[in-house]
Amino acid sequence: MVEWGMYEEINRLKSKKNALIPILHIIQERYGYIPENVVDILSKELNLSKAEVWGVITFYSDFRLEPPGRHIIKVCRSEACLAMGGQILQEHIKNKLGIGFGQTTNDGMFTLEDIYCFGNCACAPSVMVDGKLYGRAFPERIDAIIESILRKGVKGNGK
Ligand code: FES
Incomplete structure (x- = not known):
């Protein structure tokens, strides 16, 4: 459910040209995903059809329709990374x-997402974990990152 403060953000941006995508990004940043009532709200506030709002949300893979896990792992699936072992990774x-791409582990700890190039091709393969970009992210390095996150989780600090 979108909270009251979110309406202020929507009102601030809604008169700008092509406001839908920036507003969706702000909403996702705030909630981690796009809550279902957002379609009705933005349709009304931006004077767009629900189909238009829904179309944008579902067209861009950046937007999530469900809450993500506590940690988000994004893996590059573009050419340079594939050429450097990205498929194995x-x-x-x-x-x-x-889990597969677009899924969250049952314990809610990790969400796995794909992306097509971080612009870090020279250091392929590339992975982003909780917003931090890692180059030369070979399996051993990813294992160490995941283990580090899990160790912190065991100590009671979920994130
Ligand atoms: S191809 Fe993976 S970062 Fe560019």
């Missing part, structure tokens, strides 16, 4: 977490 991470 993808399978390794999927097997380690037991």
Whole structure:
């Protein structure tokens, strides 16, 4: 459910040209995903059809329709990363977490997402964990990152 403060953000931006996408980004940044009542609210506030709002949300893979896990792992699936072992890396991470792209582990700890180039091709393969970009992210390095997160979680500091 979108909170009152969010309406202030919407009102601040809604008169700008092409306001929908920036507003959706702000909402996702705030909530971690796009809550379902957002379609009705933005349709009304931006004078767009619900289909238009829904179309934008579902067209851009950046927007999530469900709450993510506490930690988000994004894996590059573009050419330079694939050429440097990215396919092996993808399978390794999927097997380690037991989930596919666009899914969240049952314990709510990790969400796995794909992306097509971070602009970090020279250091391929590239992965982003909780907003921090890692180059030369070979399986051993990813294992160490995930283990580090899990150790912190065990100590009671979920994030
Ligand atoms: S291809 Fe992976 S960062 Fe550019």
